[in-house]
Amino acid sequence: MNDSDREAYEQKLQAQLDEWKAEMDKLQAKADAAEADARIEYQKQMDRLEAQREDARQKLTELQEASDSAWKDMKSGVENAWDSLNESLKKARSRFK
Template sequence: MTDKNYFQKLTDQLNQWNDEIGKLKIKVGKAGAESKIALLNQIDELSAITKSAQDKLKQLQETGEQAWDSVKAGFENNWEEFKDAFSKASEKNK
């Protein structure tokens, strides 16, 4: 996979996560008071995960080609953690 394709794949994943957050924001308007608090907490948690992932992606993009392989390996571990955390957090209110 080329660097460009790799970044596109990760960007697509971030966009998907942001879409999921958007769906939760719509649910907030329809939820009761107790559910609304839980949804808002979940949105905050998911937004923080997404922000961290975006920051890591930007950091990876700014890495020079010489350091690409070593940085990419560490990044992939972080990305898997983001995916797991996002998945767990998004399952809370299903």
């Protein structure tokens, strides 16, 4: 992977993180507006999502700082974190409806 491909890939990941953050903000607003019992459960879900987003953000930072050889090895770990966060967001969306 050349430098421009790597940069484009990292920019794509950052854009996805930003999109997920915006979606999580919307879910947080729904959680805040929920009845007391539901709000507690929603907040637990939001806390888990935020922890996963932070983990994904950290992995992106590590990927951006990695050498070329390490970057290739780290890519699969980043993709696993992305898949996990995406799946959690899907579940949260269905619960918040």
